[in-house]
Amino acid sequence: xxxxxxxxxxxxxxxxxxxxxxxxxxxxxxxxxxxxxxxxxxxxxxxxxxxxxxxxxxxxxxxxxxxxxxxxxxxxxxxxxxxxxxxxxxxxxxxxxxxxxxxxxxxxxxxxxxxxxxxxxxxxxxxxxxxxxxxxxxxxxxxxxxxxxxxxxxxxxxxxxxxxxxxxxxxxxxxxxxxxxxxxxxxxxxxxxxxxxxxxxxxxxxxxxxxxxxxxxxxxxxxxxxxxxxxxxxxxxxxxxxxxxxxxxxxxxxxxxxxxxxxxxxxxxxxxxxxxxxxxxxxxxxxxxxxxxxxxxxxxxxxxxxxxxxxxxxxxxxxxxxxxxxxxxxxxxxxxxxxxxxxxxxxxxxxxxxxxxxxxxxxxxxxxxxxxxxxxxxxxxxxxxxxxxxxxxxxxxxxxxxxxxxxxxxxxxxxxxxxxxxxxxxxxxxxxxxxxxxxxxxxx
Numbered sequence: 212x213x214x215x216x217x218x219x220x221x222x223x224x225x226x227x228x229x230x231x232x233x234x235x236x237x238x239x240x241x242x243x244x245x246x247x248x249x250x251x252x253x254x255x256x257x258x259x260x261x262x263x264x265x266x267x268x269x270x271x272x273x274x275x276x277x278x279x280x281x282x283x284x285x286x287x288x289x290x291x292x293x294x295x296x297x298x299x300x301x302x303x304x305x306x307x308x309x310x311x312x313x314x315x316x317x318x319x320x321x322x323x324x325x326x327x328x329x330x331x332x333x334x335x336x337x338x339x340x341x342x343x344x345x346x347x348x349x350x351x352x353x354x355x356x357x358x359x360x361x362x363x364x365x366x367x368x369x370x371x372x373x374x375x376x377x378x379x380x381x382x383x384x385x386x387x388x389x390x391x392x393x394x395x396x397x398x399x400x401x402x403x404x405x406x407x408x409x410x411x412x413x414x415x416x417x418x419x420x421x422x423x424x425x426x427x428x429x430x431x432x433x434x435x436x437x438x439x440x441x442x443x444x445x446x447x448x449x450x451x452x453x454x455x456x457x458x459x460x461x462x463x464x465x466x467x468x469x470x471x472x473x474x475x476x477x478x479x480x481x482x483x484x485x486x487x488x489x490x491x492x493x494x495x496x497x498x499x500x501x502x503x504x505x506x507x508x509x510x511x512x513x514x515x516x517x518x519x520x521x522x523x524x525x526x527x528x529x530x531x532x533x534x535x536x537x538x539x540x541x542x543x544x545x546x547x548x549x550x551x552x553x554x555x556x557x558x559x560x561x562x563x564x565x566x567x568x569x570x571x572x573x574x575x576x577x578x579x580x581x582x583x584x585x586x587x588x589x590x591x592x593x594x595x596x597x598x599x600x601x602x603x604x605x606x607x608x609x610x611x612x613x614x615x616x617x618x619x620x621x622x623x624x625x626x627x628x629x630x631x632x633x634x635x636x637x638x639x640x641x642x643x644x645x646x647x648x649x650x651x652x653x654x655x
Contacts, residue, residue, distance in 0.1 A: 234386035241378055262292065262359065263319035269295050270324065270347050270355050278353070285355065294358040302356040303335035303344035316359075320347060397421030401429060414440050457491050509650055510547065512538045512576055513569055519551050520567055528559050534569035538576050540647045542627050550623035551578070553616040554643050558582035562640055571649060575629075578645040586635040596621050596633065620645070 269288055276284045281297040289295045296302070317332040324347075331348040347355040401417055414436055417429040464484050471477040513534045523530035540547075558565035562582020570577050587595060596617050620643075621631040629647040636642045 234382065234390075238378070238382035238386070241382065245378060259316055259319060263316055263323055265293055266320050266345060266347060266355070266357055267323045269293070269357065270349060273297055273353075273355055274349050274351075278351075281353070292360050294360070296356045296358075297353060298356055299353050301333055301346035301348070301354045303333045303346035316343075316345065320345075326350075394422075397425040398428075401425070401432070405432075458488075461488055461491075507541050507543055509539050510542050510544055512540050512542075512547070512578070512647070515544070515547060516551055516567060516569060516578065519548070519555055520565070523555055523559060523565065529564035530555065530559065530567065531565075532567045532569070534567075535571065538569055538571060539650050540576050540627070541650050542647065546623045546626065550620045550645070553620045554578075554580045554645070557616050558584075558641070558643075572646075574649055575646045576649045578647070580643045580645075581636055582640045584640055586639060586641050587633065589635065592633045592635075596631070617643075 269285065272284055272288060273281045285295040285297045317334045320332050321327045321329075327348065333346040335344045335346075343359045345357045345359060347357075349355060397420065404415070404417055416433045416436070419426045419429045419433070421429075461484055464480070468477050468480050468484070471480065513536065516534065517532055520530045520532045555565050555567070558580050559582075562584030564583045566581045566583075568577075568579040568581075570579075617631075617633075624631040624645050624647065627647055629645060631646075632644050634642050634644070
């Protein structure tokens with residue numbers, strides 16, 4: 212039985228119910244206490260008004276009675292909390308021990324009998340707060356003297372319902388916040404763990420702790436990670452097999468083209484095979500993406516870009532570079548080289564020139580490649596970053612466009628914790644901006 216209760220309490224639903232019930236009980240008890248306190252205060256206030264009303268009624272009765280019978284009338288009307296007497300002199304005299312509650316009784320008497328002045332109602336009290344003498348002047352100058360046996364009327368205050376409502380609302384609010392924080396703490400820890408995982412991180416299992424539902428969620432997430440890792444491994448193996456299987460028949464085609472006697476036909480077939488090889492290489496390069504096993508290490512981005520720009524110049528193409536002496540980033544050499552090569556080739560093929568600028572902004576290395584082409588329509592800037600998207604106005608089969616250069620470059624930038632954006636330059640041409648996290652170069 213105990214084990215069953217423990218297993219049941221391990222559920223979020225049961226925990227929520229337990230906390231809610233406990234919270235309601237606590238808040239309800241506190242609310243009842245404040246309500247009873249308020250009712251007790253109201254009871255004392257009503258009792259004080261009743262005493263004042265009885266004293267005023269005694270005064271009226273004695274006023275209407277003959278002088279020789281007033282003591283008897285007072286004695287007959289005495290009872291309960293009041294012991295009344297009549298005399299020519301006031302038996303009560305204000306002293307230092309007058310309790311505030313009894314003094315308020317005098318105010319209530321004067322309220323009920325407006326003809327009484329401040330000196331017509333005297334209240335005197337001894338050391339016992341439950342005993343008091345009240346003297347009320349009659350119209351003929353004699354006095355009604357009453358000894359009161361009662362609890363001291365409590366000080367007036369606000370009705371307890373306001374306090375009760377405020378307390379209940381505050382309690383429910385605080386308990387709701389506590390419940391939310393307690394129940395979502397494992398989920399927040401899980402979210403922080405997942406958010407801090409880098410894109411190329413190895414398999415990291417989440418701790419399967421907390422309530423039953425959270426443990427099941429962590430277990431499901433770990434299983435999903437394992438399946439994704441297995442899927443990526445299978446994809447890598449499949450890519451290697453496809454790469455080998457596609458290159459083999461294309462190599463045989465190249466050998467067989469040598470047997471074609473017609474030179475025009477042979478050139479056309481060679482161009483088709485070259486285009487196929489380019490498409491296969493670009494597609495495999497894009498699909499291979501995150502599967503790179505190359506380690507991350509500090510690289511001088513200036514030296515890498517400068518080498519590629521010099522290669523373009525050696526081919527007689529219009530390319531130039533403006534860069535600081537050194538700019539170090541943490542990255543993979545092959546991936547970064549592929550990214551920069553794609554950006555340069557796009558600018559040279561579709562824009563006729565590549566103007567490259569490298570600079571440092573805060574903690575980032577910023578690479579900008581601007582061409583001199585017609586640019587890209589603003590509504591197509593996001594589309595060209597999707598795989599296999601080609602714009603007919605500037606990209607055609609004759610230029611070798613496959614629609615993967617920019618997507619591969621963006622994937623590499625994001626894999627390095629950076630970003631790639633496109634915009635049309637103010638003076639024309641397309642401007643590609645890559646931002647990568649910068650590291651300080653190591654010093655000896």
